[in-house]
Amino acid sequence: MSASSTLHALVATEGAASRGPLDDALEQLDQAVVTLGFDDGTRNMLAAPRREVTVSIPLRRDNGTIEVLTGHRVQHNFSRGPAKGGLRYSPHVNLNEVRALAMWMTWKCALMRLPYGGAKGGVTIDPTQYSSAELERVTRRYTSEILPVIGPTRDIPAPDIGTDEQTMAWMMDTFSVASGHTVLGTVTGKPVGLGGSLGRAAATSRGVVFTALAALRHLDITVHGATAAVQGFGKVGRAAARFLAEAGVVITGVSDEHGAIWNPDGIDIPALESHVDRTGTVVDFDGATAIESDLLLTLEVDLMVPAAIEGVLNGGNAAYVRARIVVEGANGPTTTEADRILADSGTVVVPDILANAGGVVVSYFEWVQANQAYWWSEAEVEARLAERMESAWNEVLAEADRRDLPLRQAATCLAVRRVAEAHQQRGLYP
Ligand SMILES: NC(=O)C1=CN([C@@H]2O[C@H](COP(=O)(O)OP(=O)(O)OC[C@H]3O[C@@H](n4cnc5c(N)ncnc54)[C@H](OP(=O)(O)O)[C@@H]3O)[C@@H](O)[C@H]2O)C=CC1
Numbered sequence: 186m187s188a189s190s191t192l193h194a195l196v197a198t199e200g201a202a203s204r205g206p207l208d209d210a211l212e213q214l215d216q217a218v219v220t221l222g223f224d225d226g227t228r229n230m231l232a233a234p235r236r237e238v239t240v241s242i243p244l245r246r247d248n249g250t251i252e253v254l255t256g257h258r259v260q261h262n263f264s265r266g267p268a269k270g271g272l273r274y275s276p277h278v279n280l281n282e283v284r285a286l287a288m289w290m291t292w293k294c295a296l297m298r299l300p301y302g303g304a305k306g307g308v309t310i311d312p313t314q315y316s317s318a319e320l321e322r323v324t325r326r327y328t329s330e331i332l333p334v335i336g337p338t339r340d341i342p343a344p345d346i347g348t349d350e351q352t353m354a355w356m357m358d359t360f361s362v363a364s365g366h367t368v369l370g371t372v373t374g375k376p377v378g379l380g381g382s383l384g385r386a387a388a389t390s391r392g393v394v395f396t397a398l399a400a401l402r403h404l405d406i407t408v409h410g411a412t413a414a415v416q417g418f419g420k421v422g423r424a425a426a427r428f429l430a431e432a433g434v435v436i437t438g439v440s441d442e443h444g445a446i447w448n449p450d451g452i453d454i455p456a457l458e459s460h461v462d463r464t465g466t467v468v469d470f471d472g473a474t475a476i477e478s479d480l481l482l483t484l485e486v487d488l489m490v491p492a493a494i495e496g497v498l499n500g501g502n503a504a505y506v507r508a509r510i511v512v513e514g515a516n517g518p519t520t521t522e523a524d525r526i527l528a529d530s531g532t533v534v535v536p537d538i539l540a541n542a543g544g545v546v547v548s549y550f551e552w553v554q555a556n557q558a559y560w561w562s563e564a565e566v567e568a569r570l571a572e573r574m575e576s577a578w579n580e581v582l583a584e585a586d587r588r589d590l591p592l593r594q595a596a597t598c599l600a601v602r603r604v605a606e607a608h609q610q611r612g613l614y615p
């Protein structure tokens with residue numbers, strides 16, 4: 186067994202029974218390491234998370250009973266700056282998933298030239314089953330438990346699945362109370378009235394749509410009248426569908442955890458948003474037909490935007506994907522097996538670390554603004570975001586052309602090389 190496979194086995198013990206996001210993340214790293222000609226030692230240094238914290242979160246429920254939840258914070262890398270990444274509340278959270286998401290954050294921040302490493306947090310909880318008061322207690326206790334390892338110069342959390350700006354406000358307050366003064370740069374994705382940035386709430390979706398439109402143009406597909414399907418109608422998927430529709434793209438399919446809907450003539454997105462605000466789901470929207478959730482990913486469309494969870498495009502369904510372009514709003518929606526199948530069938534995959542990077546870019550802007558206590562206009566935030574997205578898109582395209590690689594491998598190579606260079610320049614090699 187080589188050194189790299191030993192480490193892979195060690196890191197992946199928890200999910201050994203079936204392949205999961207961590208296997209995919211490590212395989213993507215391995216592909217980059219081979220392309221870049223790095224040795225096993227460098228590979229292992231880049232694979233290993235710098236720090237992992239797992240905490241118990243005792244929660245007194247509103248009915249007086251006590252439950253003990255589990256939370257994690259994985260800090261994958263600090264070589265380019267403090268760690269950065271979201272906090273997820275989901276019943277599916279587990280340590281290997283958080284490790285994978287943290288590693289992808291490192292590559293994403295390096296790709297976007299942000300002065301950050303990567304981290305991710307998660308609590309294994311279904312937030313829909315808890316009251317707001319209970320979620321506040323969970324968030325405050327989780328924050329207190331990881332307090333020694335977070336903060337504006339250490340690790341800066343942000344929202345992800347199941348969390349939002351209210352969660353960030355509670356985190357910021359808990360951290361600030363412990364510090365004895367308000368620390369606005371502790372987290373990003375905060376409410377605008379509490380040191381958040383204009384444009385952060387929509388930033389991930391804006392970045393997704395920026396890359397989607399760029400990919401359409403790259404393939405000479407006319408934007409106006411192009412078709413798209415969006416999986417997930419949460420913070421990322423919903424605004425992505427709206428911005429795509431505003432750009433003239435016809436959204437023929439949308440789904441959430443409860444089901445999928447389809448209308449070949451186009452779904453009226455503002456009307457769907459009103460329906461979701463009323464009912465909490467896209468299901469039963471009267472401007473579309475219900476379809477099996479799995480069918481959404483195989484609709485014949487120009488653009489497929491998975492904006493929900495990992496592994497939805499996999500060895501089982503990739504051969505049936507008929508989209509010309511997949512733009513990854515979610516982190517890790519395409520397994521490495523599916524990547525190979527999609528590459529063979531000529532489907533262009535715009536990888537997560539590029540496509541959904543708009544969120545962390547504006548989080549960076551929020552941190553910069555909060556640290557300076559001087560806030561920018563929304564137009565300024567959006568112009569700077571577009572500039573970053575455009576230059577990253579161009580760099581990834583150029584790298585893909587130069588090395589004759591799919592976009593994910595090109596993006597990962599660029600990012601991994603930057604992180605390895607930071608290690609080398611700092612002299613942190615063992
Ligand atoms: N928020 C951000 O700034 C960023 C998020 N991301 C990534 O984007 C993805 C979505 O995050 P976000 O929008 O913030 O999360 P949200 O919790 O706001 O929304 C998640 C959405 O996914 C839906 N969903 C969950 N499981 C499925 C499923 N099996 N099939 C279809 N839909 C499903 C949910 O459905 P329902 O509404 O029914 O619960 C919900 O609509 C994640 O991968 C996240 O890591 C990436 C970069 C930044």
Ligand SMILES: O=C(O)CCC(=O)C(=O)O
Binds near residue numbers: 271272342343545548
């Ligand atoms: O905004 C951030 O800091 C991180 C967002 C995030 O979790 C992600 O990009 O996956």
